[in-house]
Amino acid sequence: xxxxxxxxxxLILDAAEKIFLDKGFSxxxxxxIANAAGVNHALLHYYFHTKENLxxxxxxxxxxxxxMTFKTSFDTDLPFLEKIRITIxxxxxxxxxxxxxxxxxxxxxxxxxxxxxFIIEKIFPRAYSVLEQLRKSIDEEVGKGTISPVEPIDLxxxxxxxxxxxxxxxxxxxxxxxxxxxxxxxFLSQRKKNNVEVILKSLKP
Amino acid sequence: xxxxxxxxxxLILDAAEKIFLDKGFSxxxxxxIANAAGVNHALLHYYFHTKENLxxxxxxxxxxxxxMTFKTSFDTDLPFLEKIRITIxxxxxxxxxxxxxxxxxxxxxxxxxxxxxFIIEKIFPRAYSVLEQLRKSIDEEVGKGTISPVEPIDLxxxxxxxxxxxxxxxxxxxxxxxxxxxxxxxFLSQRKKNNVEVILKSLKP
DNA sequence: TCTTGAATTAACAAAAATGTTAAACTGAAA
DNA sequence: TTTCAGTTTAACATTTTTGTTAATTCAAGA
Numbered sequence: 001x002x003x004x005x006x007x008x009x010x011l012i013l014d015a016a017e018k019i020f021l022d023k024g025f026s027x028x029x030x031x032x033i034a035n036a037a038g039v040n041h042a043l044l045h046y047y048f049h050t051k052e053n054l055x056x057x058x059x060x061x062x063x064x065x066x067x068m069t070f071k072t073s074f075d076t077d078l079p080f081l082e083k084i085r086i087t088i089x090x091x092x093x094x095x096x097x098x099x100x101x102x103x104x105x106x107x108x109x110x111x112x113x114x115x116x117x118f119i120i121e122k123i124f125p126r127a128y129s130v131l132e133q134l135r136k137s138i139d140e141e142v143g144k145g146t147i148s149p150v151e152p153i154d155l156x157x158x159x160x161x162x163x164x165x166x167x168x169x170x171x172x173x174x175x176x177x178x179x180x181x182x183x184x185x186x187f188l189s190q191r192k193k194n195n196v197e198v199i200l201k202s203l204k205p
Numbered sequence: 206x207x208x209x210x211x212x213x214x215x216l217i218l219d220a221a222e223k224i225f226l227d228k229g230f231s232x233x234x235x236x237x238i239a240n241a242a243g244v245n246h247a248l249l250h251y252y253f254h255t256k257e258n259l260x261x262x263x264x265x266x267x268x269x270x271x272x273m274t275f276k277t278s279f280d281t282d283l284p285f286l287e288k289i290r291i292t293i294x295x296x297x298x299x300x301x302x303x304x305x306x307x308x309x310x311x312x313x314x315x316x317x318x319x320x321x322x323f324i325i326e327k328i329f330p331r332a333y334s335v336l337e338q339l340r341k342s343i344d345e346e347v348g349k350g351t352i353s354p355v356e357p358i359d360l361x362x363x364x365x366x367x368x369x370x371x372x373x374x375x376x377x378x379x380x381x382x383x384x385x386x387x388x389x390x391x392f393l394s395q396r397k398k399n400n401v402e403v404i405l406k407s408l409k410p
Numbered sequence: 411t412c413t414t415g416a417a418t419t420a421a422c423a424a425a426a427a428t429g430t431t432a433a434a435c436t437g438a439a440a
Numbered sequence: 441t442t443t444c445a446g447t448t449t450a451a452c453a454t455t456t457t458t459g460t461t462a463a464t465t466c467a468a469g470a
Binding site for chain 3: 449459
Binding site: 022106150162172198 | 227229230232305308311312314316318321324325355356359362365366367370373374378380395396399403404406409
């Protein structure tokens, strides 16, 4: 087997990832992807046949990554509120290293029913177990009087909303993902602190 | 002057709005817009010359609407926390009647620097005065010990994040904007209540 | 009713974007 | 060294999308 093969296939995939993340499916052009990868654009079709096929590879990859977001640290034996804090912070940091994923998924999902269904089918099974596990912990803590009652889905959505839009705002105001300024970093650490505080306060009895 | 004129121009604009809101600039096709408007697609060019020109009309219109979102009710003489509650609820309800606007603006803004700059130039002047007015009220209340200190920008972002993503989730899970089920309405009223509670709790001393 | 100018249409043109093909190249194994 | 399979390229083909033009319709005022 040749090595060029795996190499250029990966080159194309990397370029596709970069451009699809920025522009979405309809905004990205296969010729731009080929150019970015430094290859003849026929090669793109040779390896991936269609634009949609190439896109799906990127999309599924990123969807998986997004789901890992909520690999909550609930199997540790830390106090509940500590686990929540850690969940929020690691979710925030995860987005920090993958800042374009949430908007990428949302963009396709709101404008494309197939993608919407795909994500729902992927998310529901996983989310269900996470949410039920969370419900148990919440009930326990509510019983102990440590926290006030909350629906697991609300808690998760609150965390995701605050964290995701913190980064979207950072991309818009500070051009995050392309530049990195002190102001940006200050903004992000302020948001991180804020998000933890807001969620923890919302759980107070 | 003929009356067809204003009429079909508006027909095209309405169709464009619908399709651009769903698909974004690059996902929308001018022929689809013309079809949706029930007119020959040459008419679209006759009235608006280019796709971009037509899009900008829609975009600027929606950007204005989005900014009106935060026409806070701060000139009333209600207690501070009541004003906050009303702000949250009316923001939530505003999105309810324009559910696709936030994602529409975000989608273009994250993938297009010009649109990003356009929005920033529009938002900053207005946001600045709102935020400074809010800062005054916050300082006052903090002085009275009614609330704990918070940066105005954080408070606003918290509200916007929770409300916007409530509706994005509703679009994804419940196909909001196209269908209207009991489950959806239950979800939305639960989210509205949750969002108010989370923000008000976050302000507790 | 005749003229005028805007509105509308069909037909065409150009550009952009996706996809295909056949031939040339490459490197490893027979 | 020849052969073979996978890789790469240039050139071409198709489809989609945007934009244009010239001829036609239409409604209102002279």
